[in-house]
Every structure is written in structure tokens, then in C-alpha cells.
Amino acid sequence: MGLDFEQLAFFKKNGYLLVKGAMSPALCERARDLLWQSLPDGVPLVRDDPDTLVGPFVEPHRSTDAMHVRDGFRWQEREIGTHPDVIDLIYSDEIVSMAESLLGRGTLRQHKKNGVPMGSKGSAWPGGPVDPALGTEGARGIYCTLSPPEQTPAAPQLHCHTDGHPFHLGVVGLLADSPRKGGGFTIWPGSHARLYPTFALQYDQPRIPYYDHLPSYKGILHTKEYLAELARIEDDTSPLECYGEAGDIVFWHHRLAHAAGANETPTMREAILADFWKTDLDECRSQPPNTDMWHDWSPELRGASGEYSDAFALTQQRA
């Protein structure tokens, strides 16, 4: 269990790592069962009928409840994020061991079965997104992206962002097969190392109150250096989409630029999202970025050379 030297080296250089077949197929299906059981009667989505899994949601089937979002092409079920079977799926011994290869043995906070799910304490600011650090004792939830209707114009260019809450490592796992252009989690490889030093704080971000009549600052203050580097990354780096098969996961560094992909296929994308963070996050989240960006990571990762074979890179959808 754990990660080998090529996997560590690849993550260090690129800020992400794909691991095929990391989740139990039986638990992926169980998580999908829970997802479908959470859908209220009357919402016209049918699990095995792709013709019904087409967006956008229309009234009266839309929901902006942070625990059960159905809006546009997004269906996000957060209440099941601390269900014991969902915890066993994404925080399995094998996946935790891989995360510990990156962050250090015995350093991770414990997830809580039947604990408080993300979304139970509302959004980060009125009308804003849910803060994944608020009331999250398990996974962020199961996030689906509906298929487009026929005759849809090409998807617009994606814009990347980084997440605003303090954590160390993200993971996204596919519960069902997701083809290319199927709305997969999309990342800008290598952006973690470019963005890390542009933050004021190494894990957190300075916050500012959000006011309707002063809408330019939506809760978070970014540095000029961050905004400039993010624009350069969008300009000079090709995004990579994490498509794949049920059971595949991708680990990603907390400062990696990413976006939710647009689904251009007849297959609804179903994924589980979760975070890992270390028990000392409370002490170190407000410190400035370290001169060694891997200061807080495992000895194995800190010692990784940054070298991996071309054959390995091919397994990462990146030649």
C-alpha cells in the first residue's frame, strides 16, 4: 500500500496523480444507490435511462439547498458525504495510505461516520458557494454533471480557480465510467508550484466581508501576483481532463488550478469529492508560504527526485 517513487515524483512535479481502480467497485455502486435514493420523488431523472439525464434542471425540480443542489447541469448531493459506506469508499485504508504517502504517516485528521456533512451550515456568504471547510466531517459529497441537450453549441472555454478553504490534498473519484469530454475534473498541470508562492498564507486566504452593494470582493482577497499568475497559466498551460472508469481517482495539491469540466457527452458524470488535511492545519494555516513548498509533506515526497519514466507519464494521460 502507499505510493511508489514514480507516483510521488509525478505528483510533486505536476500537482496531481491519477490512480486507476483505487475504489471498490461494490462501494461505488453502493454510493450510487445512496445518490439515487436521495433524489426526491417527481424529479424526472431515471438511473438507467440516459435520455432523462439531460440538463439543465428546470422548475420545479431545481434546488438551491446546499445539501441537495440541483441547478443548471449540476446535481450535488452532500448529505450522504458522511454516510458510513461513503466514508468506507473514499477513506478506505488503501486510499488513506496513499494520502499518507504524500502527507506523512499518522498525520491526517479522522473522518467521522454519520458526522456533519458539508453544506449543513449553509454557504460561505449569502448566495455564494458552500465552504468545504464548514461542517465537513466526511466527503464533500457526490457531484454529478448532467448531459447536454442535443444540438448544443460547443462548450465555452473553461476558466480555472483554486479552492478558498484550508486543506492539504483533494481527491476526486469516478463512481461510473466517464468518457473524454464527459465533464471530468479538469486540472492545469504544474500550476500548484507556480501559484503556491503567490498566496499571502500557505493554506488559508485573507477574507473580506461580502456586501451586495460592493460586489467586487466576494469574500476572499487574492494577491495581484496570484491573479497575474492564474491568467498566465490559463494562457500557457493546456488543461487536462480526468476522464476514466469507475473506481479511478485523482489526488490533487491544494494550490492546483482546476475547474469542473463541461459534459459534452450522453453520459452523466458521477464523482465523489473529498479532502485530506493534517491535524496541525489549525496551527499552520495562517503562516505565510514556506520557502520550501514541501516543508509540511512526507519525508518520502520531500525526497522524491522529480523523475519518472515516459511510460509512467502515459498512464497519467500526459505524455
Ligand SMILES: [Fe+2]
Ligand atoms: Fe474548486
